[in-house]
Amino acid sequence: MRLPVSTSIRKYFGISYGKRFPVSRGIREGKERKSVQRANKSLRFLPVFGVVVLWQAASSAGLIPENRLPSPVAILHGFTELATEGLPPGYTLVGHCIGSLKRVLSGVALALASALPLGMFMGYWGRVRDILTPFVEMVRPIPPLAWVPIAILWFGIGDKSAAFIIFLGAFFPILLNTVGGVMTINKRLIESSLILGAGKGALFMKVLAPAAMPSIITGIRIALGIGWMTLVAAEFTGVKSGYGLGYMIMTARDIQRPDLVVAGMAIIGVIGFAMDFIIRKMEQRVLKWR
Amino acid sequence: MELRVSGLHKSFSSASEGERVDALIDVSFVVPEGRFVCVIGPSGCGKTTLLRMISGLEKPDRGTILLGDREITGPVREVGYIFQEPVLLPWRTIVRNVEFGLEMAGMAKQERREKALAALELVELRDFADFYPKEISGGMKQKAALAMALVVEPKVLLMDEPFVSLDCQTRNYMQAAFLGVWEKTRKTVIFVTHNVEEAVFLGDEIICLTSRPAEVGKRLRVGIPHPRDRTSPELNLIRKEILLFLAAEREKTRSVNGMFTHVHDLSEV
Numbered sequence: 001m002r003l004p005v006s007t008s009i010r011k012y013f014g015i016s017y018g019k020r021f022p023v024s025r026g027i028r029e030g031k032e033r034k035s036v037q038r039a040n041k042s043l044r045f046l047p048v049f050g051v052v053v054l055w056q057a058a059s060s061a062g063l064i065p066e067n068r069l070p071s072p073v074a075i076l077h078g079f080t081e082l083a084t085e086g087l088p089p090g091y092t093l094v095g096h097c098i099g100s101l102k103r104v105l106s107g108v109a110l111a112l113a114s115a116l117p118l119g120m121f122m123g124y125w126g127r128v129r130d131i132l133t134p135f136v137e138m139v140r141p142i143p144p145l146a147w148v149p150i151a152i153l154w155f156g157i158g159d160k161s162a163a164f165i166i167f168l169g170a171f172f173p174i175l176l177n178t179v180g181g182v183m184t185i186n187k188r189l190i191e192s193s194l195i196l197g198a199g200k201g202a203l204f205m206k207v208l209a210p211a212a213m214p215s216i217i218t219g220i221r222i223a224l225g226i227g228w229m230t231l232v233a234a235e236f237t238g239v240k241s242g243y244g245l246g247y248m249i250m251t252a253r254d255i256q257r258p259d260l261v262v263a264g265m266a267i268i269g270v271i272g273f274a275m276d277f278i279i280r281k282m283e284q285r286v287l288k289w290r
Numbered sequence: 291m292e293l294r295v296s297g298l299h300k301s302f303s304s305a306s307e308g309e310r311v312d313a314l315i316d317v318s319f320v321v322p323e324g325r326f327v328c329v330i331g332p333s334g335c336g337k338t339t340l341l342r343m344i345s346g347l348e349k350p351d352r353g354t355i356l357l358g359d360r361e362i363t364g365p366v367r368e369v370g371y372i373f374q375e376p377v378l379l380p381w382r383t384i385v386r387n388v389e390f391g392l393e394m395a396g397m398a399k400q401e402r403r404e405k406a407l408a409a410l411e412l413v414e415l416r417d418f419a420d421f422y423p424k425e426i427s428g429g430m431k432q433k434a435a436l437a438m439a440l441v442v443e444p445k446v447l448l449m450d451e452p453f454v455s456l457d458c459q460t461r462n463y464m465q466a467a468f469l470g471v472w473e474k475t476r477k478t479v480i481f482v483t484h485n486v487e488e489a490v491f492l493g494d495e496i497i498c499l500t501s502r503p504a505e506v507g508k509r510l511r512v513g514i515p516h517p518r519d520r521t522s523p524e525l526n527l528i529r530k531e532i533l534l535f536l537a538a539e540r541e542k543t544r545s546v547n548g549m550f551t552h553v554h555d556l557s558e559v
Contacts, residue, residue, distance in 0.1 A: 188373050188377045191371070192371065193379075195370065195439075196442060197442070206393075210381045211380075211381075287381075289423075
């Protein structure tokens with residue numbers, strides 16, 4: 001059956017009606033093409049919107065009990081409450097976001113600063129790789145959360161231990177992607193640079209690093225995702241300042257407010273999405289040569 | 291400055307047979323300054339290995355390579371190298387690629403830009419200075435690689451089948467274009483190829499390597515001035531001589547060294 005949907009929606013979902021009804025396979029020029037592109041872009045959030053509408057409809061119809069999963073409207077109210085009154089009262093949402101962001105960013109920055117050079121060395125020198133790989137592969141499977149007691153022992157409860165936990169989660173994806181990125185460089189590129197007079201420093205900074213950049217950026221994207229996952233869990237164990245999205249969610253659980261719990265989850269999702277979006281935009285700019 | 295290759299020997303350990311396989315035995319020749327030498331030989335005879343050793347990228351087991359009175363023991367800018375596939379830094383524009391060697395030498399920005407543009411002018415690529423490598427064709431990429439190698443003013447230019455991945459027409463055009471550049475710069479060139487027509491069209495001299503283990507089997511002078519006619523009888527005569535040599539080498543491989551026909555070409559791994 002042919003669905004009554006517009007061309008751009010069909011294109012977005014990849015719905016095609018076969019050869020008899022080719023879907024915009026022809027040529028579009030200038031303004032028309034631009035407007036189609038714009039329409040396609042604005043349609044990207046349509047599925048999300050649709051799910052939320054369906055969810056609300058199901059909640060209103062009583063199909064989803066409010067005590068199991070709050071409705072979108074209830075969550076929105078929870079969000080407003082978090083933003084204005086705060087949880088615990090006085091500790092508002094912006095503070096929680098900033099608190100968590102600071103921990104994630106400092107942990108990932110720490111991981112980047114250490115994993116990037118180490119990964120480049122491991123990628124370039126097989127001997128270094130042979131020596132370090134067993135250590136890496138033994139520490140890597142340990143969940144960052146298993147480190148929480150040790151982290152608290154070493155750094156006490158607070159930002160330092162949270163940053164350490166995130167560092168552990170973010171370190172390995174950046175390391176492995178950097179190693180992989182350097183190892184897969186076309187060897188001729190290295191040889192050509194050596195012939196043209198590149199020393200080790202120039203080789204690393206001007207050849208290996210830019211060549212490995214695409215996979216390094218992939219590593220950073222994965223690291224940020226893992227950073228959020230571990231951070232929120234790490235904050236469950238407590239924070240000193242009283243600010244943190246994970247801590248906020250735990251507090252909401254303690255006072256039995258699922259609407260606030262889900263609002264907190266949604267905020268983490270949106271921030272994570274926004275960060276990835278920013279990195280992807282930066283990637284497009286930095287890697288325009290690809 | 292003449293290039294003196296003496297007694298080069300190189301062997302590889304063969305994975306399938308667990309023993310050393312000789313790739314080159316006792317390869318010696320002298321290339322006077324400014325000469326265009328083509329090296330030809332049966333496929334898999336170690337032409338690339340020879341070139342890599344001359345460049346210092348690989349070390350010979352025995353033997354020496356002298357450029358003037360200096361021994362080559364590692365990569366140096368005096369010996370430029372053009373690889374089979376054009377090697378460019380994909381994140382740099384063409385002009386920034388050409389600047390790379392000058393940048394490594396610590397040359398000031400303004401000066402190296404001027405030199406790079408002049409080098410691009412030489413290979414007729416000036417209009418594409420600000421393009422990224424992915425935006426230009428294979429032949430143009432190889433021209434850019436040529437400019438990149440020439441701009442640091444090497445004494446010797448080593449070329450490893452540089453036009454092999456191009457289509458026939460582009461290859462002919464690139465040969466002629468390269469000859470034009472060579473006549474302006476008069477670098478010493480060692481040009482490896484398995485294409486007999488290419489060798490006789492380009493070279494002042496042709497060194498024929500035997501099949502593995504390779505040594506110099508034959509040296510020919512091509513005393514025909516450029517520009518040469520690809521189909522002229524004189525050129526064909528030389529072509530025929532080389533083809534006969536190669537056929538004889540192939541025959542030798544089959545009868546004496548039959549086992550090596552299965553060995554994967556280690557030199558080109």
